[in-house]
Every structure is written in structure tokens, then in C-alpha cells.
Amino acid sequence: MKKKVAVLLGGNSTERKISIASGYAILQSLIRSGINAYPFDTRDFPIMQLKQQQFNIAYIALHGKGGEDGSIQGILEYLNIPYTGSGIMASSISLDKKKTKLLWKSVGLPVLPDIYIEKKDLLKNSDAFLIKKSDKLEYPLLVKPNNQGSSIGITLVYFKDQLKNAIEIAFNYSNNILVEKFVKGKEYTVSILGEEILPSIQIITKNNFYDYSSKYELSSTKYLCPSGLNLKQEKKLKKIVKKAWSTLGCNGCGRIDVILDNNNKFWLLEINTIPGMTHRSLLPISANTIGISFDELVLKILNKTIILNS
Structure with missing residues (x-):
């Protein structure tokens, strides 16, 4: 039987607008790939309907509270519906900046005071x-x-x-x-796809840091991939990111933001367990540089969930 996929999007968080953009980009991609996929806005429909409507899998495109904090993951576990991304505990910790930093610090990773x-x-x-x-x-x-x-x-x-x-x-x-x-330096983001650490991206913004307007409103923000780091720096950064990812017990795909200060030291900033998935989002940009198209990326994320739960 062909699997029926619910793309969970929208929701009630302050990131609703971004979630809708990600969700519909994922939905259209899945449909292009011949997947039986439907949008499901968790603000407008009770999540319990997923079982009644015979969905077999949930593709989570919810950002922020109610999407990345473990709550939706808990409901899906209760409904016995497999879902993309990290589990309850890893999601809950990752959205909590302080708990994330405490865990990273406990294993000797570089975090700012x-x-x-x-x-x-x-x-x-x-x-x-x-x-x-x-x-x-x-x-x-x-x-x-x-x-x-x-x-x-x-x-x-x-x-x-x-x-x-x-x-x-x-x-x-x-x-x-x-x-x-606050540390002034060069900002980078590193995407993770399963066990693979993707090439880093350097973020260049006219603002003092990579804030909301730099992310979503300014056309002047530039993303460099390759990021301009030398091989030694890239290797060091990958090692830090891999440890940061596994320390929190994350799965699927995600993104970790770092800063390189003027003394050439990397500092971990934060983690994103459900990164944006529009064509101009950072995870797709990074995947594209190693030959993974947007549609392939969306399928890879979905297939990892199917394999984990088969």
C-alpha cells in the first residue's frame, strides 16, 4: 500500500509564516517525486485526526514551539506515527538554549559565557x-x-x-x-544530514549579527558555500559540529550555527532541529554544493524515517 504522508506545517508559534513556506516547499517536492502527501496545519486541525485520516508518516515542517520542542513528537509517538527529525528528548533540549549549552559545556565544547x-x-x-x-x-x-x-x-x-x-x-x-x-567574528552554519556533516556556509550580513531581518527580509545577506575556510579549519569545525549533534542525541537533519572569533576560535551558538526548507534555506544550499538537489534532499529526510521505523 502506498504510504500517506502528512506534511505538518503552520502551527501557533511566532515562526508560523516561515513554517508555512517550508511546509509547502516540502509538499510540492514530495508530490513531484510521486509521494502521496498532504498539508496538515496543526493550528486548524486536531493532530489526533492524523490517525483517523490514515496517515502513515508525518513530515514535520513546524518551527519553534509546538514543532521543535518535543511536544508534537510526543503526540506522534502516542499515535504510533513515525516522523522526520529528532525525538522527544533531543527536540526538547535543543530548543532550550541554556540546557543545550550546559550539555555542550559538559563535554568540553566551546560555548560563550x-x-x-x-x-x-x-x-x-x-x-x-x-x-x-x-x-x-x-x-x-x-x-x-x-x-x-x-x-x-x-x-x-x-x-x-x-x-x-x-x-x-x-x-x-x-x-x-x-x-x-557577544563575539564579533565570522558567522557560519553547518548542516547535518543523517550521519553526514555537510559543507559549511559563511553568512555575510550588513547587520551586526545574523538577526531576523538578515534571515528573512534583507536581500543583501550573502551565503558563501564553499565558506572560505581552509581544510584544517573545515575539519576542526566538522569535528565540533559532529560532537555537538551527537551529544544532544539528534537525528535526521539539522543545522548548527557557530562563530569564528578574531583569535581563530570557533564558538557554538545554537542548534536548529527542524531547519528551514525553502529553496533559499541554508540546508538545501549546502546539500546542493555536494550534488544533492532539493527533491533528493526532501526524499532522503523522508526515507531515513521510513528505514528507522521499518
Whole structure:
């Protein structure tokens, strides 16, 4: 019997718009490849309907909360429907920036110093206390929600008097936030496909860092693949990425962002377990440089799930 594939897209997260773009690109690709695939917007339809509608497999194109945090994975496990990407635990940890960094740090991987602030800290302490707490780090600082993707809610802070506002913005998106040392350097992203580490991409943006507008709004952002790293650096970066990926127990495909500082040291920034999948997304760009077309990539991700569950 021909498998019936549900492409899960949309949802309720702040990344809904991006998820819809990824989801429909995947859907059209699957249909081109002769797969019996249908869109399924988790905002508009109860996920329990997947079983009633006799779907055999779920292709997850949901970004952020409700897609990458382990919750949808938990429901699919309960329904006994195989799905693409990482499992419950790896997804849940990966969307939590602080937990991810703690695990990476525990195995000796390079992560930037940070301060973790919970919403309850705000109730117990004054703004002055939180600002003083952040003084342990050198400015400039990045203030970011702990469990958001697509650089949503992130502010780059150069001076102490900007910190209060940045903290308030981040708390609009998450109950916990990270205040992290900002390092100026070259930004790279490395995609993973199964066991394979794909070629790195250098991200060149006119903004101070690879923020939301650099990702989705500015046409001036450039992606270099090959990235310009020499063989030794590329090898070192692959080794770091492989260890970072396996430490979190991730599966399927994903992307890890890093920065190379002016002292030639790599720092891990964050991980994305359900990367964007439009034609201008970074995972397809990287796969394309080693001869994997968009349609082949989409099928490879699907087939890994079928093989794992056969």
C-alpha cells in the first residue's frame, strides 16, 4: 500500500509564516517525486485526526514551539506515527538554549559565557540587580529568549542603559532568557544530514549579527558555500559540529550555527532541529554544493524515517 504522508506545517508559534513556506516547499517536492502527501496545519486541525485520516508518516515542517520542542513528537509517538527529525528528548533540549549549552559545556565544547534569568527573578529582584548580575560579562551583550528560533526577540546591547529594555523584549517571547557575551567574528552554519556533516556556509550580513531581518527580509545577506575556510579549519569545525549533534542525541537533519572569533576560535551558538526548507534555506544550499538537489534532499529526510521505523 502506498504510504500517506502528512506534511505538518503552520502551527501557533511566532515562526508560523516561515513554517508555512517550508511546509509547502516540502509538499510540492514530495508530490513531484510521486509521494502521496498532504498539508496538515496543526493550528486548524486536531493532530489526533492524523490517525483517523490514515496517515502513515508525518513530515514535520513546524518551527519553534509546538514543532521543535518535543511536544508534537510526543503526540506522534502516542499515535504510533513515525516522523522526520529528532525525538522527544533531543527536540526538547535543543530548543532550550541554556540546557543545550550546559550539555555542550559538559563535554568540553566551546560555548560563550552567559547569565540565565528566569521570570521569577524579576518578581524577586529589582532591575538594578539583574543589570548588576549581567555586569559579570563584558559588553556588548546579546539578550535572547531561551526557547525561540529565527532570532526572534534578540537584542544586541552595547551599553548598560539599554539592558533593561532588551530584557523586557526577550521576556515577551519566553519565561526564561539568556544574557550572552557577544563575539564579533565570522558567522557560519553547518548542516547535518543523517550521519553526514555537510559543507559549511559563511553568512555575510550588513547587520551586526545574523538577526531576523538578515534571515528573512534583507536581500543583501550573502551565503558563501564553499565558506572560505581552509581544510584544517573545515575539519576542526566538522569535528565540533559532529560532537555537538551527537551529544544532544539528534537525528535526521539539522543545522548548527557557530562563530569564528578574531583569535581563530570557533564558538557554538545554537542548534536548529527542524531547519528551514525553502529553496533559499541554508540546508538545501549546502546539500546542493555536494550534488544533492532539493527533491533528493526532501526524499532522503523522508526515507531515513521510513528505514528507522521499518
